[in-house]
Amino acid sequence: MGVNVKSSLLEIFLVTLKIGGFTFGGGWAMVPLMRNELVSKRGWLSEEEFMDIVCIAQGFPGPIMVNLSVMCGNRLLGLKGALVALLGSVLPSLVVILLIASALTKFGESSYIKSFLNGMKPALFSVLIYAIYRMRKTVTGSGLAIALALIAFLFVSLLKVNPFFIIAIAALSGTGYGLVKMRK
8 A cells, every 4th residue: 555654535535636626738737746746745655656557547448537546546545545536536627617618608719718728738738748757767667668658659649549559559568578577
């Protein structure tokens, strides 16, 4: 259970509520925030545990933020932790999306609103680049790992291969490699 630092249901709820309330631009933008809270600040999970959970969470259908929150909550305090993390991570989005839907119905064609949304794009891009930068030490252990990551990126971005297939192939390859390595 993490790195031997206790967490409570209330703390898990408040952390996921905070992250859910301040993450704009999609689920991947919250990964570095979640890592900072759970690994760096609170020590609830080790870097390796967090990265393992990220890898597993991205393989499931649905938003990465919800999957990651639920899996981290489960890792920390079991089913109750998972449910509290789920509530904390979706509650802000639910409230915000209801307010935005109401406002866009009235003001959606405003040039100010369109400019605001366009202005958020570079900020999101920088958050994603930062997330990649922070996770590189855990993910890239060798030149081969970097090469495989670049190949996967090219397949997904240029050849439009479904990421599920890349993840499935990587999981099967990693499992096979691990089994062969264990037999030696």
